[in-house]
Amino acid sequence: MNEVTVIIIDAAIKAAVMALVLLTGFAYMTYAERKVIAGIQVRRGPNRIGPLGLLQPAADGVKLFLKEDMMPTGADKLMFNLAPIITSIPALVIMAVIPVAPDWIVNGYTVRFVVADLNVGVLYLLAIGSIAVYGIVLAGWASDSKYSMMGGLRSTAQVISYELAFGLSMVGPMLLAQSMSLRDIVHAQEARGIWFMFLQPIGFLLFFITGLAELNRAPFDMPEAEQELTAGYFTEYSSMRFGMFFMAEYIKMIAVSGMVVTLYMGGYLGPFVNQFPPLGIAYFSAKVFFLLFTMIWIRGTLPRLRYDQLMSFGWKFALPVAMLNVLATAIVLVYVM
Amino acid sequence: MTVQVALFIALAAVAIVAAIGLLRAKNAVYAALCLVSNFGVVAVLYILLGAPFLAMVQITVYAGAIMVLFVFVIMLLGAEHLEHEDHLLLQGPLGWLLGLGLAGLVTFAAISANLSAPAELPAEVSANFGSPGSIGHLLLTExxxxxxxxxxxxxxxxxxxxxxxxxxxxxxxxxxxxxxxxx
The missing domain is CATH 1.20.5 (Single alpha-helices involved in coiled-coils or other helix-helix interfaces)
Known part of the structure; x- marks a missing residue:
């Protein structure tokens, strides 16, 4: 086999594994969310299908497939069909640049636990994140429904507002590692012997909070405010098209957690990870699980922000603080260290 | 090399179709989306040319930030259906004529200039080419x-x-x- 074939097969296997893991992750995220929220509210949660309700996601999947697929009469057919696809693809590909374990040399062949190691990995995250909004906008617009339209407009306004602070709070780790490659950022945390969340506490908190806003998660789930907008931009969707929006949302949660872990919490770093690299996957997943739990926990405990509070928090607090954080980090790096 | 040429031709075709779609679309949202796909394809061309930084910036700034704002405003104003009253009588055909003329001129110039690759191509571009560091350095010095x-x-x-x-x-x-x- 020549080199190109090896690279293509290598990438295809990794991409397939990543997609599979993310899809399974999505199925069990829905289960975990229902269980954890039930626990917070002193209920039992799903417990009928399978032991402890563990087969609930499979039953939900069957239900979604069998439901009637409806489309509003006035809907723009092409865009109505495209919107769920445009939403799910960025969610599935965004994890491609995140390394989940250090390189592992087996029989002289180096296994890299990352689908694509870009030297502009951080920018790739931003680029894919900014594309993901289109699905939401188009779903709201193509449905020809006032609820969907309002939900779509709110989502767009929110995502645009928070994207600036989100992007700026990635700059801290970039400056500390002096690289845009996510591998280099993890290596820099290893070299310094400290996670960047302790060197950049403001950046870390901002990144997590604005990440929640980017995800339209509670307490920033205005676009889906059930009481006012039914289900927001995907009100008119049913069956598997609805399922795709649902999937994209949960996979994005996993992706944002992965980003926070890589940029601020040492990625795959942990004891003995350099001796036995696959251990990195376990550390990485454990950290991601912790963040996912935190997101569900926040949803279970915090009330939703009002729309104007959400906007003024984004523009008047998060953005200036993120800018000052970048400035301060740069000054400290150049003049103090 | 042939793979790259084939890729380039395919991508260029998509870019041209998207650009024509932008001009001919009856619906402003479709026009905006055509422009987005055009930007996306151009970004892939940048990657082919070994400039991933530029490609990512192109997607983030143009396809992401700017075009999302366009689509947002089109939706907010409900202005997706373009008016079809043609006030322009002569300009339409004239535009076609001038456009075709320009295309012909450019093609003619490209053919008659007898473009050929320089005799000595560097065997490999340096690893630093187009990296964020080198672009930043150039921007702040030269x-x-x-x-x-x-x-x-x-x-x-x-x-x-x-x-x-x-x-x-x-x-x-x-x-x-x-x-x-x-x-």
Missing amino acids: YVFPFEVISFLLLAAMVGAVVLTLVQREKKARRSLRNPQQS
């Missing part, structure tokens, strides 16, 4: 003057936008003070 001029221009535009909205708000406030019934 091109620092144009860079600063552009940033100043952008700052002025930003201040202008803020001032324009402030003036309108003040007028509205004054008007509503004078005749409270009307507002």
Whole structure:
């Protein structure tokens, strides 16, 4: 086999594994969310299908497939069909640049636990994140429904507002590692012997909070405010098209957690990870699980922000603080260290 | 090399189709999406040319930020259906004529210039080519003057936008003070 074939097969296997893991992750995220929220509210949660309700996601999947697929009469057919696809693809590909374990040399062949190691990995995250909004906008617009339209407009306004602070709070780790490659950022945390969340506490908190806003998660789930907008931009969707929006949302949660872990919490770093690299996957997943739990926990405990509070928090607090954080980090790096 | 050429031709075809779609679309949202796909394809061309940084910036800034704002405004104003009253009588055909003329001229120039690859191509581009570090270094050393001029221009535009909205708000406030019934 020549080199190109090896690279293509290598990438295809990794991409397939990543997609599979993310899809399974999505199925069990829905289960975990229902269980954890039930626990917070002193209920039992799903417990009928399978032991402890563990087969609930499979039953939900069957239900979604069998439901009637409806489309509003006035809907723009092409865009109505495209919107769920445009939403799910960025969610599935965004994890491609995140390394989940250090390189592992087996029989002289180096296994890299990352689908694509870009030297502009951080920018790739931003680029894919900014594309993901289109699905939401188009779903709201193509449905020809006032609820969907309002939900779509709110989502767009929110995502645009928070994207600036989100992007700026990635700059801290970039400056500390002096690289845009996510591998280099993890290596820099290893070299310094400290996670960047302790060197950049403001950046870390901002990144997590604005990440929640980017995800339209509670307490920033205005676009889906059930009481006012039914289900927001995907009100008119049913069956598997609805399922795709649902999937994209949960996979994005996993992706944002992965980003926070890589940029601020040492990625795959942990004891003995350099001796036995696959251990990195376990550390990485454990950290991601912790963040996912935190997101569900926040949803279970915090009330939703009002729309104007959400906007003024984004523009008047998060953005200036993120800018000052970048400035301060740069000054400290150049003049103090 | 042939793989790259084939890729380039395919991508260029998509870019041209998207550009034509942008001009011919009857619906502003479709026009905007055509432009987005055009930007996306151009970004892939940048990657083929070994400039991933530029490609990512192209997607983030143009396809992401700017076009999302366009789509957002089109939706907010409900302006997706373009007016079809043709006030332009002569301009349409004239545009076609001039456009085709320009295309012909460019093709003619490209053919008659007898373009050929330089005899000695560097065997491999340096690893630093097009990396964020080298672009930043160039921007702040060799091109620092144009860079600063552009940033100043952008700052002025930003201040202008803020001032324009402030003036309108003040007028509205004054008007509503004078005749409270009307507002």
